[in-house]
Each structure stands twice: as C-alpha cells, then as structure tokens.
Amino acid sequence: MRLRALLDTEALGLRLLGGEGELERSVRGVMTTDLRDPSRYLNGGELVLTGLAWRRGPADSEPFVRILVRSGVAALAAGEAELGEVPEDLVAACARHRLPLFAVNESVAFATVTEHVVRQVSGERAGDLAAVVDRHRRMMTSGPVGGGPDVVLDLLGSDLDLRAWVLSPTGRLVAGAKSAGPDLPAEVRTRLAAERLAAARAERPAPHRVTVGTTAYSLFPVHGGGRAPRAGRDVRETVLSDWLLAVEADAGDWPGERLDLLYGVTQLIAVERERRDAARTVRRRLAQEVLELVQSGAPPAEIAARLRVAAPVLLPGVGAAPHWQVVVARVEWADGARGEPGPAARRLLEEILVDPSPAGRARSGVPAGPDHGDRIAVAHSGEEAVALVPLPSVGGEHDGSGTDVQADTLLEAVREPLTAGLDGDGRITLGVSAAVHSAEGLRGALEEARHARRVAAARPGRVCAAGHQELASHVLLLPFVPDDVRRAFTARLLDPLRDYDRRHRAELIPTLEAFLDCDGSWTRCAARLHLHVNTLRYRVGRIEQLTGRDLARLEDKLDFFLALRMS
Numbered sequence: 001m002r003l004r005a006l007l008d009t010e011a012l013g014l015r016l017l018g019g020e021g022e023l024e025r026s027v028r029g030v031m032t033t034d035l036r037d038p039s040r041y042l043n044g045g046e047l048v049l050t051g052l053a054w055r056r057g058p059a060d061s062e063p064f065v066r067i068l069v070r071s072g073v074a075a076l077a078a079g080e081a082e083l084g085e086v087p088e089d090l091v092a093a094c095a096r097h098r099l100p101l102f103a104v105n106e107s108v109a110f111a112t113v114t115e116h117v118v119r120q121v122s123g124e125r126a127g128d129l130a131a132v133v134d135r136h137r138r139m140m141t142s143g144p145v146g147g148g149p150d151v152v153l154d155l156l157g158s159d160l161d162l163r164a165w166v167l168s169p170t171g172r173l174v175a176g177a178k179s180a181g182p183d184l185p186a187e188v189r190t191r192l193a194a195e196r197l198a199a200a201r202a203e204r205p206a207p208h209r210v211t212v213g214t215t216a217y218s219l220f221p222v223h224g225g226g227r228a229p230r231a232g233r234d235v236r237e238t239v240l241s242d243w244l245l246a247v248e249a250d251a252g253d254w255p256g257e258r259l260d261l262l263y264g265v266t267q268l269i270a271v272e273r274e275r276r277d278a279a280r281t282v283r284r285r286l287a288q289e290v291l292e293l294v295q296s297g298a299p300p301a302e303i304a305a306r307l308r309v310a311a312p313v314l315l316p317g318v319g320a321a322p323h324w325q326v327v328v329a330r331v332e333w334a335d336g337a338r339g340e341p342g343p344a345a346r347r348l349l350e351e352i353l354v355d356p357s358p359a360g361r362a363r364s365g366v367p368a369g370p371d372h373g374d375r376i377a378v379a380h381s382g383e384e385a386v387a388l389v390p391l392p393s394v395g396g397e398h399d400g401s402g403t404d405v406q407a408d409t410l411l412e413a414v415r416e417p418l419t420a421g422l423d424g425d426g427r428i429t430l431g432v433s434a435a436v437h438s439a440e441g442l443r444g445a446l447e448e449a450r451h452a453r454r455v456a457a458a459r460p461g462r463v464c465a466a467g468h469q470e471l472a473s474h475v476l477l478l479p480f481v482p483d484d485v486r487r488a489f490t491a492r493l494l495d496p497l498r499d500y501d502r503r504h505r506a507e508l509i510p511t512l513e514a515f516l517d518c519d520g521s522w523t524r525c526a527a528r529l530h531l532h533v534n535t536l537r538y539r540v541g542r543i544e545q546l547t548g549r550d551l552a553r554l555e556d557k558l559d560f561f562l563a564l565r566m567s
Helices: 005-010 058-070 086-094 110-121 123-138 147-161 186-201 256-279 281-295 300-314 341-352 358-362 414-424 439-457 483-504 510-517 523-531 532-548 555-566
Strands: 014-018 028-030 046-050 073-077 101-102 164-168 173-176 206-210 213-220 243-247 323-333 377-381 383-391 426-432 464-467
Touching: 005 014, 005 110, 005 213, 014 086, 014 383, 028 110, 028 256, 046 110, 046 213, 046 243, 073 281, 073 439, 086 101, 086 110, 147 164, 147 173, 147 256, 164 186, 186 206, 186 213, 186 243, 186 414, 213 256, 243 256, 256 281, 281 383, 281 439, 300 377, 300 383, 300 439, 323 439, 341 377, 341 383, 341 426, 383 439, 426 439, 439 464, 439 483, 483 510, 483 532, 483 555, 510 532, 510 555, 523 532
Parallel strands: 028 046, 046 073, 073 101, 426 464
Antiparallel strands: 014 101, 164 173, 164 243, 206 213, 213 243, 323 383, 323 426, 377 383
C-alpha cells in the first residue's frame, strides 16, 4: 500500500507533519519500537510506530531519524500520548532527511494502525485470501436471500478493509457495501466509468488506476460470464456493456495473491450479472414478438392481444391497458465492428433506460423494489435495438405522471462515459416516439422513433438523441417522411379530441375546424356555429387543455391545420 492511503483512512486519525511530496512511497510492513537503535529489526519499507520513550532530549531526534533513513523505512508515526504533541526537533529532523512524519492521536491505539497495515500488506494472509474467496463463492450461490454483489463487497470491507462498488458502463451504481460509508457521488461514478471505458478501448491491461481529486481508485472489469474477451475479439463488442468493480485503493503494488482475489470477486459478480440478464429473457421475447408483428403488418387485433400479455409482465398490478412509447437505438463504428451490432445496441439501450430521469440517474443506489428497468422490453432488428416502454394509465388514459421518456434528458447523465467508450470512432443515436394508447398506433410510433433517430444521426456529436417533438410540421411535408409518421403525428394531436367527443358529444373537432376556417375570429366562429362566444371560449380552452397546445400561437394553429387535412 502507499502512504497516501494511510492518510486517507479516517479511522486511523493520522495527521501529516512533514513529507507531503513523499506520500507515494510504498509500505511493506509495520513495526512498533521505543528503542534508540531499532535497525536490527528493520528490513526496509516499514511504517515505524513509536511512543517517543527513546527521546530524553532534543539532541536524540537527529540520530534516531538518521538510523531509520539508513534502514530504508517508509515513514515514521509518532504517538502524542507521551508528550502531548510531537516535538519540533523531531519534525525538523524528519524534514532534513525527507522522512514522512505522521502524528498519531492519543485516542488511536498503535494496535489499530498495526492491524490495518498488516491486513493491507502482509504476505502471511495469503492463505486467508483463499478462504475469503471461498466465503464469497458460498454467499453468491446461496440463493436470493444470502447472495448478491452487496454481500461480496461487505466481505471485502470486513476482511480486507477495502471500500468497493460495482458500477455499470454508464456509471450507474449497481451495488455497494453497507459498510463502505457514503456512496460515491454521481460525478465520481461518471468519471470512473469514463476512465474504464477509455482504458478498455485502448486495451490497457487491468486493473486501471485512476485518481479523482486526492483519492486513488483501481478499476477491475466484470466481463459477461466472468470471462475475459477471447483473443482476437473486437473489444467494441462488449466495451459498452461490461460492468466494473471500483476499489478505493491503488493496486499498483499489490501482491499477486491480492490481485487474484479481486479477479475472483469479479468472476463472482459476473454470475450475478448473468442472473439479471437471464431475468430479462421474458421481456426481451415479448418485445421481439411485438416488433415482428408490427413490422410484418399484422392485424391490430393480433398486436393488441400480444400487448395484453406484455402489460402485466412489465406493469404488474395495473388494471387498465397502459400507453406505450417506442425508443430506437443504434450503435455504429467508423470501420464497422465485427459481430452483429443489434444485440450490443439492445444491452446498451436496456442500461440507458434503467431510469432515464435526471433524478433517477443521480440516485446513489438501486431503488427498493422493481426499478424502471423492470418495465422495459427491448428487442433488436438488424443493426438497431427497439424498446417498448409501458406508461401507467388510469381509466384508459395516460396518467400524466411525468414517466414519459424524454429524448432531451435520456442521455444527460450517460453522455460523458459513453463518449469515452466510443473513443472518437463510433456513434450512438436514439429516437423517441410519442405515447400511443393502442395497437393501431404502435406501427406509427415505431416509424416515428426511427425517423427521430435519423434526425439525431444528422447532428454532430458522438451521442445524440431526438424526440417526436422535433418532427416539426414542416418536416412532415417532406416527401421522404413515411406515411406512418404522418399518421402518428395526426393521431397524437387529434385522438384526444376524438375520444373526448365520443364520450361527451362535445363536438370539439368541428369546433376546431370552424375556428381555423374563421382565422381565429371568435365572433365569426361563434356565429357560424350558432354558439355564444363564452361557449366557444370554453370549447377552445378544452381543446388546448387536452392537447397541450395554444391556439393563439401560429405554430400550433399550423399543426392543427395540417393534422385535420391529413386525417
């Protein structure tokens, strides 16, 4: 271990008195002494602990420090219990000989410091490390009650004093030990994920060592199935999907036994990754079936039947049929990566959609109960991934709870690490449809999402997304826009009004047509419809409320005009 790690360990309460530039020195042992000449017991690289009983006067400090330096010790830690503070003559002697000096608070026992150092560096614990791995393996295979990455990380903390976290490729916190203290801040997780992806793309050997602020981390990849990529395999096939184990320590000087332990832990965590991946099989199959039906032009009744099967799986306990959104993603490499890109895009889209809201991405842990990712069904078709996202509905209407996937926030928290993973020669583009309430609208939603992705692909940048809001009415007039996109645009604007008219006989559609024909004149429109102006104002207000549009705005008037003409 390095001296800086000792200083960063709050439980030891060490205070640096000198040697700021020497904190990268390695510590290979620990010794407690009050002998005036302890050289016969020193082999070099030790942290020497002393209670200062050898010091009878200021003149004793210089020879004592000189002996330590000749013996090659890493640093000196002096207790404050005997004299109340570390004498200035000892501080000066250590400064002259560039020997790092720590003060040990009287409330901290030397045994505490010794035990911590021994746990970190002693080769005598090599046999214990194998036992730790075996305990981890039993925990991970003991079933859903006793297993999981959190248990493994707790054992790393209790057995080896290592704070560790499991992160997704986008920096999402997958697991963290309860004993690790405060969770990693979002900005630190993002930085670690970005560094890991960049190192993997450059094919630098693991563990990857990163310093954030003054804290050192070592990053170990968690490969799918626990196996490293095969020789000759393009790293781009998995770089955007592998998890990582982040350990708050510099593993540069670790012995082989400790590195083997951490690699063993990554293999155990990979087992959990595979379990979670297998749990998505049903959702993937449902999405694949729906996608194939939609693309083959199957009757809406057949698609609706399949959606009714998917709804209770993705939103258990929801009585009414949900609304749906479609998200399309594509991963492209400049020179064309080997392998089929669709599955890679599917895994990445599943990760991005775990919780697409900024508040959710900023959370420091996996939420209790099913997370947003348990509501996502992702299929792949050719080079693209297609996600079917259910939205809760009440009484057959979207509940407006703000759960819609928004293109402008979808990539907000993942852009930095994904850009590092693409490393200048790849792109990720996504398109998001509007919400649809029936099987009839699903084909249009798919085409709308695909067209939005093409809009995103036309923009600069490595990671881009576009939503249905950006398919402006003037774009819809272009001849290359598919008919399904036009129908989706029309349905999104007019279906709420048609549904309301069907239930309440409110004649909102005829009112809208007349209002536009009269160029927005309240008096002329009321006269044409034989209504009082206040009744007309009420109907127009209801139209604006149901659609979220403002009929005083030219853009919204134009959209309604086009929707009515295309209906």
